[in-house]
Amino acid sequence: MARSANQSPSPFSLWGLRRFLRPHSVALSGAALAMTMRAMVLLVLPWPLKFVVDSVISQKPLPIWLAGFLPDPIVHRVALLDVLGITMLLFAVADSALAYIGGRWLLRVGQRAVFDIRRLLFAHLQRLSLAFHRRQKSGDLMARLGGDIQTLQDFVVSMGTGLFAHLLTIVGMAGIMLAIDWRYALVVIAAVPLLLVITQRHTRRLKQAFRLARRKEGELWSMAQEIIVGIPVVQAYGRESFEEGRFREHAEESLDAALEANELQMRFTPLIGGLVAAAVGVAVWYGASQVLAGHITTGELLVFLAYLRGMAAPLRQFAKLAGTFSKATVAAERLGDIFAEEPDIRDAPDAIHLSSCAGALEFRSVSFGYRPNESVLKDISFRVDPGQTVALVGTTGAGKSTLVSLVPRFHDPVEGRVLLDGHDLRDLQLTSLRNRIALVLQEALLFHGTVWENIAYGRAGAGREEAITAARAVGIHDLVEGLRDGYDTRIGERGGGLSGGQRQCLSIARAMLRDASIVILDEPTSGLDAFSERRVLEALNRLTIGRTTLVIAHRLATIAKADRILVVDHGRIVQDGPHAQLLAQGGHYAELWQQGYHTPSMSTTQEAV
Numbered sequence: 001m002a003r004s005a006n007q008s009p010s011p012f013s014l015w016g017l018r019r020f021l022r023p024h025s026v027a028l029s030g031a032a033l034a035m036t037m038r039a040m041v042l043l044v045l046p047w048p049l050k051f052v053v054d055s056v057i058s059q060k061p062l063p064i065w066l067a068g069f070l071p072d073p074i075v076h077r078v079a080l081l082d083v084l085g086i087t088m089l090l091f092a093v094a095d096s097a098l099a100y101i102g103g104r105w106l107l108r109v110g111q112r113a114v115f116d117i118r119r120l121l122f123a124h125l126q127r128l129s130l131a132f133h134r135r136q137k138s139g140d141l142m143a144r145l146g147g148d149i150q151t152l153q154d155f156v157v158s159m160g161t162g163l164f165a166h167l168l169t170i171v172g173m174a175g176i177m178l179a180i181d182w183r184y185a186l187v188v189i190a191a192v193p194l195l196l197v198i199t200q201r202h203t204r205r206l207k208q209a210f211r212l213a214r215r216k217e218g219e220l221w222s223m224a225q226e227i228i229v230g231i232p233v234v235q236a237y238g239r240e241s242f243e244e245g246r247f248r249e250h251a252e253e254s255l256d257a258a259l260e261a262n263e264l265q266m267r268f269t270p271l272i273g274g275l276v277a278a279a280v281g282v283a284v285w286y287g288a289s290q291v292l293a294g295h296i297t298t299g300e301l302l303v304f305l306a307y308l309r310g311m312a313a314p315l316r317q318f319a320k321l322a323g324t325f326s327k328a329t330v331a332a333e334r335l336g337d338i339f340a341e342e343p344d345i346r347d348a349p350d351a352i353h354l355s356s357c358a359g360a361l362e363f364r365s366v367s368f369g370y371r372p373n374e375s376v377l378k379d380i381s382f383r384v385d386p387g388q389t390v391a392l393v394g395t396t397g398a399g400k401s402t403l404v405s406l407v408p409r410f411h412d413p414v415e416g417r418v419l420l421d422g423h424d425l426r427d428l429q430l431t432s433l434r435n436r437i438a439l440v441l442q443e444a445l446l447f448h449g450t451v452w453e454n455i456a457y458g459r460a461g462a463g464r465e466e467a468i469t470a471a472r473a474v475g476i477h478d479l480v481e482g483l484r485d486g487y488d489t490r491i492g493e494r495g496g497g498l499s500g501g502q503r504q505c506l507s508i509a510r511a512m513l514r515d516a517s518i519v520i521l522d523e524p525t526s527g528l529d530a531f532s533e534r535r536v537l538e539a540l541n542r543l544t545i546g547r548t549t550l551v552i553a554h555r556l557a558t559i560a561k562a563d564r565i566l567v568v569d570h571g572r573i574v575q576d577g578p579h580a581q582l583l584a585q586g587g588h589y590a591e592l593w594q595q596g597y598h599t600p601s602m603s604t605t606q607e608a609v
Ligand SMILES: Nc1ncnc2c1ncn2[C@@H]1O[C@H](COP(=O)(O)OP(=O)(O)OP(=O)(O)O)[C@@H](O)[C@H]1O
Pocket: 134, 370, 371, 376, 394, 395, 396, 397, 398, 399, 400, 401, 402, 403
């Protein structure tokens, strides 16, 4: 797997989120404006109370800058109280309204950004090569597409509604308190730097804990997915209790890691709470003594205490924010790992579009291995003329599937070249190459949807009529018509509700619709009963007429029909020729034949030939 050179380990950091937020700058600015206004409202919120105490109750004169706007505290005491009361109510309403508006906008921005990240990640995942997908556990990918991206959304929202507004409030309150009485203000604010240092230290530990928790959760999903996909085997072998135990073990590990992370976060909350409570205690004591000494008024003390309360909430929020921040950093790292993966099968900058294709295939001194210094294919050379059918035979693990996987460029040769109509495959545009190839695999992979949709999947833009034409062309129209709702029969996930033979017939019709020049068949009839096999063979015969065909075969029916047979042994081609010639030659092929290579369905397939 190629990681792009000169890339930092995690190109998708929290900071990288900006890229996804930028398209929503209008909504973000709106949210920021609402939050700023809210912070200002929070700043002025306690002031009417100060004037109620100082001017309405204690009858102190209003400050000069306010005297022109408000009723006189001595002459119009009750009127002043009314105005202050209404002002308090208006401030409270404005506070709630602005919090709602800002929060709503942020939530929308967060959701849109998450949608974009998820879409991009999915598109990226689909382009990563088969080697990546074989290595990566799909359950873990699901966990990243789901939970990790959701964590980022929570981060955007809580950072916006929490940190941004709270920081503004704290800074504003600190400024006003300093202006009223700087000594008292310093006593109150002294806790803030201490709090920030503790938060920062704590965040580092939290990140580690959340990293482990997310990894364990990814492993759990991978395992659950594997068991659910393999449920027929689990049930057939009566391994339910064993799998239950295995799942519980993994789930417990995941639970322990999550508990540990949450425990760490929870422990932090009382710590912050205690610190804030101590700061409030000192402030009340010091403030009261300042009032007694006549340095500040009772109203001002109330403003201080209200501010302190206003600051305590966001400060306590830091504990929560530290958790959100840590989780989001870990989520961004995990997404970054995927974004950092680059498809190792890519178009060359000057790749040729394959507009027409005769189907002449050639392997020229090809070697390949999945790992360095481990050759699976060694110096493979052969040619297939357009329209020829070549069967690949060999013992298990000989390298047959690997060999055919080089044709659609699921992998590239380590040495040598694969050529199509004289072009090195690496010089061709990948999509135009793959458009020329139809695959029928051992296990027909169908998707949830109708029968015709599954056939039409063979070519982008194909409709119901084309699907029916393809089904007719491979001779399975009557088979489809015989299904419950014909072409509109809905099939479940991975072709659920159909027999193996029916599934394979549909996948052949799908390949037919593709109208490709090259057909690759990877043991398409294995595991089928005699009747199904005959249908599938009939369909395959029709599919392969006039197309270059590579077929991995174990059955006489398929092998004998081939123009040539390549015998693969330990990654090399050891024999090449028609069936009768190879049998007469003796050697590996004859040995395989005698050992019963073809026996699983020889009697049935012979009927079909
Ligand atoms: N994705 C992979 N990563 C690493 N090694 C692999 C991978 N796929 C196959 N191999 C190895 O490559 C060798 C050839 O495997 P391949 O599937 O091509 O054999 P085959 O001839 O098709 O076998 P079979 O008839 O059993 O399907 C085997 O030793 C196998 O273990």
